[in-house]
Amino acid sequence: MKLLHEKIRRDGVVKPGNILKVDSFLNHQLDVMFLDKMSEEFYRRFKDENITKILTIEASGIAIASLTGLHFQVPVVFAKKSKSINLDGDMYVTKVESFTHKNVNNVIVAKKFLNARDRVLILDDFLATGNALIGLISLVEGAGAAVAGIGIAIEKGFQDGGKRIREAGYRLESLAIIDSMNGETGEITFR
Amino acid sequence: MKLLHEKIRRDGVVKPGNILKVDSFLNHQLDVMFLDKMSEEFYRRFKDENITKILTIEASGIAIASLTGLHFQVPVVFAKKSKSINLDGDMYVTKVESFTHKNVNNVIVAKKFLNARDRVLILDDFLATGNALIGLISLVEGAGAAVAGIGIAIEKGFQDGGKRIREAGYRLESLAIIDSMNGETGEITFR
Numbered sequence: 587m588k589l590l591h592e593k594i595r596r597d598g599v600v601k602p603g604n605i606l607k608v609d610s611f612l613n614h615q616l617d618v619m620f621l622d623k624m625s626e627e628f629y630r631r632f633k634d635e636n637i638t639k640i641l642t643i644e645a646s647g648i649a650i651a652s653l654t655g656l657h658f659q660v661p662v663v664f665a666k667k668s669k670s671i672n673l674d675g676d677m678y679v680t681k682v683e684s685f686t687h688k689n690v691n692n693v694i695v696a697k698k699f700l701n702a703r704d705r706v707l708i709l710d711d712f713l714a715t716g717n718a719l720i721g722l723i724s725l726v727e728g729a730g731a732a733v734a735g736i737g738i739a740i741e742k743g744f745q746d747g748g749k750r751i752r753e754a755g756y757r758l759e760s761l762a763i764i765d766s767m768n769g770e771t772g773e774i775t776f777r
Numbered sequence: 778m779k780l781l782h783e784k785i786r787r788d789g790v791v792k793p794g795n796i797l798k799v800d801s802f803l804n805h806q807l808d809v810m811f812l813d814k815m816s817e818e819f820y821r822r823f824k825d826e827n828i829t830k831i832l833t834i835e836a837s838g839i840a841i842a843s844l845t846g847l848h849f850q851v852p853v854v855f856a857k858k859s860k861s862i863n864l865d866g867d868m869y870v871t872k873v874e875s876f877t878h879k880n881v882n883n884v885i886v887a888k889k890f891l892n893a894r895d896r897v898l899i900l901d902d903f904l905a906t907g908n909a910l911i912g913l914i915s916l917v918e919g920a921g922a923a924v925a926g927i928g929i930a931i932e933k934g935f936q937d938g939g940k941r942i943r944e945a946g947y948r949l950e951s952l953a954i955i956d957s958m959n960g961e962t963g964e965i966t967f968r
Contacts, residue, residue, distance in 0.1 A: 655807065
């Protein structure tokens with residue numbers, strides 16, 4: 587998505603260690619007018635998939651999932667991260683290791699919000715190792731529901747998450763795929 | 778907001794200990810079509826306040842803040858909760874005690890996203906003791922910005938947060954104020 591490439595070049599900050607900071611529009615401050623354009627693009631790409639529900643993970647996926655939910659006119663569910671599991675009602679649970687935070691979280695969704703008739707669009711802001719996404723896929727499939735598509739705002743194409751998930755046969759669409767970043771010059775190469 | 782009263786009566790679940798579960802539409806599954814109606818109502822109430830930015834707190838405030846941001850056409854910032862402070866750039870920090878989770882979090886906003894010219898609309902899904910809200914107010918005022926208004930989806934009117942904040946002179950508007958709940962019959966009385 588050309589608009590997103592331009593936005594990342596203009597507002598993103600590349601830091602050493604292959605870190606891309608997009609906190610001015612995507613995951614701390616939210617440029618909701620721009621996020622809504624990205625949501626429209628997700629709608630355009632997945633509108634023929636008979637999506638019944640959108641699933642994301644707290645916290646920074648919630649904004650784009652909510653805006654996209656409005657385009658699809660379907661409910662959004664956000665999976666919660668929890669150190670401990672509070673078994674208040676039945677939960678689907680999976681464990682996700684965070685590369686950024688170097689910890690392991692339980693990721694949970696109440697069973698009543700995913701069912702076997704659902705065709706789920708999974709959305710998230712970033713894809714790198716794919717651990718969070720694989721966790722979300724396992725929650726959906728644990729419910730007997732179908733992963734009808736996966737939409738990502740920014741994929742770090744030099745990490746292997748995207749490759750693993752595409753090779754497993756999922757329809758994964760990233761609005762921007764970064765092939766390389768230069769922490770010294772700030773240069774970004776998109777696929 | 779009559780529609781919200783009806784929604785809470787229909788989809789909310791009252792549990793012993795003055796707990797109201799609205800996770801089917803507000804804070805786990807998100808009924809984004811309904812949340813957008815609530816966002817329109819926030820816009821109607823605060824549209825003459827020259828709002829330049831919306832501030833909320835992760836995670837469950839993000840959906841309604843994002844949808845409301847679209848109506849106002851202003852950026853949204855969500856404050857982050859953190860056990861430890863990662864001093865990556867300058868942050869405004871405040872401490873917030875959680876009544877629900879019985880713990881204390883640092884609540885942080887990057888300084889670059891709040892400035893002295895901002896007129897901030899603070900939004901959140903719930904108001905009970907007011908601790909989170911008082912934290913957000915202190916972040917805004919710490920930046921020299923103005924709290925132009927405070928919008929809450931559901932206020933527990935039998936706890937003292939709303940009273941404290943109104944008495945301090947803030948314009949606080951809650952779309953639903955619950956005066957009492959009966960954990961045995963499920964009955965809810967709105968103000």
